[in-house]
Amino acid sequence: MGLDLVAIQKHLESERAQLLARAIPPPELAKGDEADLAATAQAREQSRWLENDQKVRLAQIDRVLARLAAGQYGICATCGKPIPSERLEAKPLAILCITCQSQSEKKKK
Numbered sequence: 292m293g294l295d296l297v298a299i300q301k302h303l304e305s306e307r308a309q310l311l312a313r314a315i316p317p318p319e320l321a322k323g324d325e326a327d328l329a330a331t332a333q334a335r336e337q338s339r340w341l342e343n344d345q346k347v348r349l350a351q352i353d354r355v356l357a358r359l360a361a362g363q364y365g366i367c368a369t370c371g372k373p374i375p376s377e378r379l380e381a382k383p384l385a386i387l388c389i390t391c392q393s394q395s396e397k398k399k400k
Contacts, residue, residue: 294376299383300359307352310345351384358386367391 323331358364365374369391378385387395 294365294379296359296364299364299379300356303352303356303359303383307349307356310349310352313345354386355384369395 355364358366358368365376365379366372367374367388368386370388372388374385374388378389385392
C-alpha cells in the first residue's frame with residue numbers, strides 16, 4: 292500500500308482536535324414577537340444539527356484512528372479484503388471496500 296499512514300493519522304488527529312475545539316454556541320433564549328421566536332427556533336434546530344454532524348464526524352475519525360492503531364487501516368471491515376489506495380486517498384475515513392459499501396447502502400434503502 293503506497294499510503295503514508297503517518298500523514299493520514301496526523302491529518303485525522305488534527306481534524307479531530309479542530310472539531311473538539313469548535314464549540315457550537317447555544318442559541319439565545321427565545322423572546323420577542325413571532326418572527327423572533329421562529330428565528331430562535333430555527334437557530335436552535337441548526338445548532339442541534341451541527342452538533343449532531345460534529346458528533347458523527349468525530350465518531351468516524353475515532354473509528355479510523357482505532358483501525359490505524361490496530362493495523363487494520365485499509366482493510367475492509369466487512370469482507371477483510373484490501374481497500375484500494377485510490378479509495379482511501381479520496382475518502383480517508385472509508386472502512387469498507389466499494390463492494391461492501393454498495394451492499395450496505397442497498398440494505399439501508
